[in-house]
Amino acid sequence: MALIDVADLAFRFPRAEKLVLDGITLSIEAGERVAILAPNAAGKTTLARWLSGLLPEGVLTAERGHVAMAGKPFAEWSVADRATAIQFVGQVPSQQLTGCAFTVYEEIAFGPCNLALPEAEVRARVDEALTICNLRHLASRDPFTLSGGETQRLSIAAALAMKPRVLVLDEPTSNLDPESRDDLLAQLDLLPGGLTIIVLEVALRPSLALAKRFLLLDEGRIVADGTASEVLNDPRCIETLGMTAVTEAAYRLRDAGRWPEATPLPLTLDQALDSFGAPRAHG
C-alpha cells in the first residue's frame, strides 16, 4: 500500500468559478522524494495543504475525491496523530512561528511538548533538530530576531522534532538568497533516508537538489510524472517553468552547432561537466 494516496481529488474555493484541483490522482511511497512542479497560482499551496491533511477544513471540502495516508483518509485522523505523521512547512518563514516561544529552543520544543512526551524525549528531539538544521548557536535567541533563512531552518527543525513520516515543503527556498537557499538544500539533503519528502515548487533548481521523482501540475491536473529528464524536458514544463540556466546554455550551444547532437541536454552543472568528462563542481 502506498503511504499517501490521492484519489480523484477535485477542489474549488467558495464562490470561485474554476476548480483549483481537478481530478488529482497520485500515490507516493514511503521514503520517496517527490517534487510537484507548477507555475504561480496553479494550486501548489492548495495541493500541499490537502497532502498535509490541513484541508478539508470547515466549509472547505472536496467536490470529489479524498486524500488518505496509510490507507486512512485524513478526515479520520486525530490532530495529534496527523501532526506526528505529516508536517507542512510553508513559504513564508515568519508565518510559521508559534508566537508563544521566547527562544529557538522553546519554539522547536513546542510541538513535542504538546504531545505530552517525557522531558528527556523532548530534549533529545530538540537537540537532534538543532543539529540537523544547524541552529545550535541560535538556540537561546528570540525566534522573531532571526533572518528569513534562519527562520525557515527553524520551521523545518520544529517540523522534524515531531518525527513525522512525511515532510511537505511548499516552495521552501522562495524567500531565500542564493547562499541561504544552497545551505538549506544541503541540510535537507542530509535528512534521514526513510523520511518521505514532498516539495512543491515553481523553481527547478531546488527541486533537482531534493527530488528523484517529478510531477507537473497543470490546470489542476497532474500531466507528467517521471524522472527529472522526463518531466523537466517535457515541452509543457518548459513552456510554463522554463529551463534551468545550465539546460538553456546547452540548448543555445546546440543551436550554434557547438553541443554534440547525440549528447542529451544537461539539467544540472554536474551533468554538464560529466558530458565533457570534466571534474564535478563539488568534490
Ligand SMILES: Nc1ncnc2c1ncn2[C@@H]1O[C@H](COP(=O)(O)OP(=O)(O)OP(=O)(O)O)[C@@H](O)[C@H]1O
Ligand atoms: N482562500 C482562498 N480563497 C479563494 N481563492 C483562493 C484561496 N487561496 C488560494 N486561492 C486561489 O487558488 C489559486 C491557487 O492558489 P495557490 O496558492 O494554491 O497557488 P500556488 O501555485 O501555490 O501559487 P504561488 O506559486 O503563487 O504561491 C489561486 O488562483 C488563488 O488565488
